[in-house]
Amino acid sequence: MSEETSEEYGKPLPLMEGTAGEFYEHCKNHELRFQRCTGCGTWRHVPRNMCAQCGSWEWEWAKSSGRGELLTWTVVTFPMQPSFAEEVPYAVTIIELEEGPRIVSRIVDVEPQDLRMGMPVEVIFDAVTPEVTLPRFKHSGK
């Protein structure tokens, strides 16, 4: 977990503005938080203005347990983004959190060939630059 400047880091980073900026600020504090409607309690990701269930504009950043399971993945072998060239092959995953939202991320401690649908995972935090911390996952109970 290096702490390079964004320039040294060289890989794509989120635009740290609006709700995306807030999402990643929580990650920096080692908290995985998603929007939760304060009207009907529905969790959601990616951030939205309104609750698609009840139409409410009111919401809060609710803390996720960080536990979930692996839904699907791909193993990037040919790096179409040159900045990821030295990492191939690497798996990118879709994780379903126990509260419901799904998130695109990586599982850091499992080799691509050992990934299985439904594998239990929990969040960890990867400070890729001083400004940006990405939520990643590790295999639970390993």
Added chain:
Amino acid sequence: MASLKDQICVVGIGETPFRRPKEPDGTNLTIQLQAIEAAIADAGLKNKDIDCILPIEGLAHAEEIAVNLGIDDLRFQATVRIAAAAPGSHIMTAGMAIHAGICNYAVIPVGWYGYSGNIRVRKVMKDNPLVFSGGPTARDYYYPHGINVPPQWFSFMARYHMEKYGTTREQLGAVAVAFRKHAQLNPHALMHDKPLTMEDYLSGRMISDPYNLYDCSLECDGAGALVVTTVERALDLKQKPIYLMGFGQGQPYPADDLSNRADILEMGVTHAAPRAFEMAGITHKDIDFAQIYDAFSFQVIEQIEEMGFCKRGEGGPFVEGGRIELGGELPVNTHGGLMSEGHVMGMNHIIEAVRQLRGDAGDHQVKDAEIGMSTGFGDFMDGSVVILRR
């Protein structure tokens, strides 16, 4: 409200050669103008007859097309922001505008220097995510993890299907091999004279597992265009009119985030196909061929299932045994598709459908083809479906 079924015809088709040169020899506008000229000539019309232009987003404006063609009274123009589902969506939009009496002859162009130009999909989508509707989601929540281009995104669904239903690499390969066989019969195809065996397929260089090189479409330089008008006008024109029986447009939900769909296999065509079939008043058994948007092999299997040609999970076995090859029960991508003819955003699928229904498809003709369909697929799986008949 009166149905648009059988009210609108495709009366002209035009294509440029599909190529992969080192350097571009024109612009995204000029290559589309070449296809437009060909389509207008094919219809037996003059440039000035055109009074409606529906250009695909981001590659040329209606204004610059109109001024080059000398169209000095453009009655209508529109662009549906649905990426490569646009060819079908634009037929639908043109049909509505023409039927409402707003305009008479619409031209629908698509084309690009998608190989030699500075607009390869892989580059544009990662460098400028705001060009597509899911871009902000991708920029903030996907790209930082190293998943930046379409073959990576859409292999998520392939992997899910393989894990859940036991779909195999060989079944993905059956799609690639079928389309390559068709390309051997089509001199226009980029992969003409370049046959592909299952053995070749299985040894392909991996791109984003489970997708290898042969699971992916061929970025290319090329353009295609259609001319569309009313039945009444069509009957006076040069070509045998091809009737628009049904169409539909649809989007998965949410359209701008492919990870949070309640059903991760949901696509635009999941919604668009039933609408098109209902409008056409036909069933799957009536379809003589399907040109299915094949950005990637599994998305063909996925659309076959989502459109109801077989049940969820049965798409893998469905594509085996030659069923989707010429002479099979449902010939798919009789021109070779995006995977073996060239990636012209599915405009080549609609053109091939028209060619088939005219009986002009030469060595890749489906015998006695009466009704066929074409699908489009854009952004994070938005979809369009058109059903055509002779």
